[in-house]
Amino acid sequence: MGAYESDWGHASRFEPVGGEIAVVGIGEAEHSKASGRTTHEIAAQAIERAIADAGLEPTDIDGLMYSGGMSEQFDEEAFHAHFGTRHSMFVSKQGGGMAWAGSAPYIAARAIRAGKARHVLNVFSVAWATQRSSMLGGPGAFHAAEPFKFNLELPFGWFPQPVYFATITRRHMHEFGTTPEQLGAIAVACRRHANLTPSAIMRSKTLTLEDYLSRPMLVDPLRVEDCCLISDGGAAYVMSSLERARDLAQPPIVVAGVGEGYSDSGTHWSQQRAFTSTPQVFSAPPAFAMAGLEPKDVDVLTLYDPFTIVALMQIEDMGFCKKGEAGAFVEGRTLHHDGGVLPYNTHGGLLSHAYVLGIAHVVEVVRQLRGQAAAQVPGARVGVYGGYTGHMATTLILRRL
Amino acid sequence: MAASSFPLPDTDWDATRAFWAGAERGELVIPRCGGCAAYQWYPAPACKACGGKQFSWTAVSGRGRLFSWAVVRHGFLKPFAKKVPYVTGLVTLEEAPAVRLVTNLVDCEADGLQVDMPVRVVFRPLVFPDTERQVMAPMFTPASEPVAGKERNARDV
Numbered sequence: 016m017g018a019y020e021s022d023w024g025h026a027s028r029f030e031p032v033g034g035e036i037a038v039v040g041i042g043e044a045e046h047s048k049a050s051g052r053t054t055h056e057i058a059a060q061a062i063e064r065a066i067a068d069a070g071l072e073p074t075d076i077d078g079l080m081y082s083g084g085m086s087e088q089f090d091e092e093a094f095h096a097h098f099g100t101r102h103s104m105f106v107s108k109q110g111g112g113m114a115w116a117g118s119a120p121y122i123a124a125r126a127i128r129a130g131k132a133r134h135v136l137n138v139f140s141v142a143w144a145t146q147r148s149s150m151l152g153g154p155g156a157f158h159a160a161e162p163f164k165f166n167l168e169l170p171f172g173w174f175p176q177p178v179y180f181a182t183i184t185r186r187h188m189h190e191f192g193t194t195p196e197q198l199g200a201i202a203v204a205c206r207r208h209a210n211l212t213p214s215a216i217m218r219s220k221t222l223t224l225e226d227y228l229s230r231p232m233l234v235d236p237l238r239v240e241d242c243c244l245i246s247d248g249g250a251a252y253v254m255s256s257l258e259r260a261r262d263l264a265q266p267p268i269v270v271a272g273v274g275e276g277y278s279d280s281g282t283h284w285s286q287q288r289a290f291t292s293t294p295q296v297f298s299a300p301p302a303f304a305m306a307g308l309e310p311k312d313v314d315v316l317t318l319y320d321p322f323t324i325v326a327l328m329q330i331e332d333m334g335f336c337k338k339g340e341a342g343a344f345v346e347g348r349t350l351h352h353d354g355g356v357l358p359y360n361t362h363g364g365l366l367s368h369a370y371v372l373g374i375a376h377v378v379e380v381v382r383q384l385r386g387q388a389a390a391q392v393p394g395a396r397v398g399v400y401g402g403y404t405g406h407m408a409t410t411l412i413l414r415r416l
Numbered sequence: 417m418a419a420s421s422f423p424l425p426d427t428d429w430d431a432t433r434a435f436w437a438g439a440e441r442g443e444l445v446i447p448r449c450g451g452c453a454a455y456q457w458y459p460a461p462a463c464k465a466c467g468g469k470q471f472s473w474t475a476v477s478g479r480g481r482l483f484s485w486a487v488v489r490h491g492f493l494k495p496f497a498k499k500v501p502y503v504t505g506l507v508t509l510e511e512a513p514a515v516r517l518v519t520n521l522v523d524c525e526a527d528g529l530q531v532d533m534p535v536r537v538v539f540r541p542l543v544f545p546d547t548e549r550q551v552m553a554p555m556f557t558p559a560s561e562p563v564a565g566k567e568r569n570a571r572d573v
């Protein structure tokens with residue numbers, strides 16, 4: 016029955032919430048390599064900036080969303096301790112980064128509609144660069160603890176994520192003829208945008224396609240340049256009803272559509288039936304339907320891009336081109352902010368901006384639609400964030416009023 | 417599992433104990449549903465096809481196809497640092513094309529590997545510099561004899 020269900024995954028059935036709420040405030044902490052900061056310090060900086068951007072006070076924030084699945088996130092207690100507040104709050108742990116950076120607005124819209132909150136803040140921060148240098152954690156820790164991976168994958172060295180996605184990349188190359196030059200076009204577009212973006216970690220390092228192709232393999236067929244950074248950083252955004260948003264400091268950026276899709280094989284990439292697809296197959300169509308828009312209406316796209324192949328697959332799976340054709344689609348200037356058909360990760364993405372797990376991608380879309388981005392797409396009216404977390408993908412469609 | 421055995425598998429873990437015991441005696445065994453005869457991988461309490469809960473670990477031929485692979489050139493974990501470069505990937509089984517085993521490709525040059533090429537199982541010990549114990553594991557090597565069922569490896573979305 017179409018793209019919404021299949022033998023390998025399904026879409027969440029979302030009630031329509033398009034046009035009910037808007038993103039009214041955004042804030043980014045400083046993104047960096049190992050900085051010695053804690054996740055709470057980083058989150059607090061992002062939150063202060065997001066609240067100020069909206070023209071609100073900490074006491075106005077009566078909804079808080081963060082990632083319940085990750086350690087040391089900035090929760091209600093941390094909020095009150097930092098701001099010296101004590102008011103009651105709507106709290107959801109189904110927020111934060113990754114796929115949840117895209118679906119948090121759905122939960123916020125429902126809470127606001129139900130009168131549980133007026134201004135909901137979603138925050139995410141990591142200090143993985145600092146933690147990795149002291150060997151405390153990082154992106155591989157979750158996967159190493161999963162018993163099937165620990166017992167049936169890790170002993171063969173099929174670990175961590177660069178190995179999973181190199182294997183997916185090779186299969187994609189076999190099925191669809193995807194080339195290193197095409198993966199490189201994605202990395203180069205991200206770097207080009209990062210070079211224009213003051214907050215990007217790679218702002219002063221250039222990367223041409225020739226540079227990319229001359230770089231050694233990390234996990235063949237992936238190079239270091241195909242893989243995300245490891246960073247300290249974070250961001251936050253505030254959501255309010257469209258009615259309240261009109262009275263706030265910034266032009267409201269309307270939440271037009273939200274979708275969410277799941278792979279039945281969870282984070283066992285080795286067993287996903289559609290090995291070279293993402294659950295965007297399930298997430299994107301209902302999000303576009305909710306928004307009353309189509310992929311061709313999108314002026315700026317940001318995708319959760321831990322690896323170039325994850326961006327490439329999502330471009331196909333969200334309907335920006337046919338399945339298997341994203342390689343040819345992304346070649347040349349397609350993804351560039353200045354004149355590209357599909358301006359993409361205009362802040363540099365996880366590859367070149369910062370590895371803050373997608374929360375800065377949403378902030379970037381908002382900036383673009385306000386006309387405040389560093390690598391601004393002229394006249395951008397519709398922007399999309401594609402979130403991804405292995406077993407899950409989300410699609411967030413934002414538009415200017 | 418004892419920390420000193422990392423990154424060896426926990427061969428006593430209920431869900432995969434039979435798999436490792438099979439490898440120890442030179443057999444590749446996969447759980448097969450008593451209700452509908454489907455092979456189930458990864459092991460799970462109920463059959464994904466029919467919901468059945470009776471499984472028998474069944475020996476398979478060890479013939480299959482190389483679904484995909486990666487050549488790991490960086491030691492992400494210390495025990496693998498001296499193994500790089502090594503080839504790890506996924507093999508589908510002749511009897512059960514939906515089963516994908518994570519494995520190592522051995523006795524071959526990475527340059528000669530091709531997606532969907534026939535492979536056959538060989539049993540080799542998992543050995544790491546800092547672990548005393550070894551665990552026999554199914555690994556794969558290119559096979560010369562043809563394997564049936566190539567089309568079933570194709571993308572089936």
Ligand SMILES: [Zn+2]
Nearest residue numbers: 449452463466
């Ligand atoms: Zn069955």
